[in-house]
Amino acid sequence: MNNNIYDIVVKDMDNNDVPLSSYNGKVLLIVNVASYCGYTKQYKGLQEIYDKYRDQGFEVLGFPCNQFGGQEPGTNEQIAEFCSTNFNIDFKLFDKIDVNGANRSPLYERLTNNSVTEKGDVSWNFEKFLISNEGNIVKRFKSKVEPTSDELISAIERELKK
Incomplete structure (x- = not known):
């Protein structure tokens, strides 16, 4: 069973292909996001950890x-505007996808079945x-795990030290 995501290509918000191998050497946190959810406030925490660790x-x-x-x-376009206006997001947002079901994206097929x-x-x-x-799936965190939680921060820091 393949636990690596580098062979997968995704689409950015402008419909350009982005090979995930272009992130070689980077620790990634992949998140399915939404603008009108009780967890939408997590955008703030995601931006905070991105700001804190992006230079690493x-x-x-x-x-x-x-x-x-x-x-x-x-x-x-509306999603990008919402994220920019409400949370000053400058981490990368991608094309809207399905994470479950018959039209599940290849990325989420791999993330949910490894x-x-x-x-x-x-x-x-x-x-x-x-x-x-190196592009390998390390850990999965449920929605309730806040981006700035000790659990998530310690996992990110562990990966950055490798």
């Missing part, structure tokens, strides 16, 4: 998803996946 080789990758309560109904983390569907917005600087 850390990236946050946000993937908008409208599968949970229709909480991300906007276009890519030999390292708990298998199964993403349960809600703002579920997080930590990826090593």
Whole structure:
């Protein structure tokens, strides 16, 4: 079973291909995001940890998803504007995707079905996946785990030291 994401290509908000291998050498936090969710305030924490660790080789990758309560109904342009205006987000946001079901993106197929983390569907917005600087899936965090929590910060710092 493949636990590496570098062979996957995703689309950015402008519909350009982005090979995840372009993040080689970076520790990644991949998050399915939404603008109208009880967890939307986590954008603030995601930006905080991005600001704190980006110079050490850390990236946050946000993937908008409208599968949970229709909480991300906007276009890519509207989502980007919302994130910029409300949270001053400058980490990378990607094209809206499905994280579950028949149209699940190849990235989320890998994230939710690997030999390292708990298998199964993403349960809600703002579920997080930590990826090593070699592209390997390291850990899965439920939505309720805040970006600035000790649990998540210590996992990020452990990966950055490798």
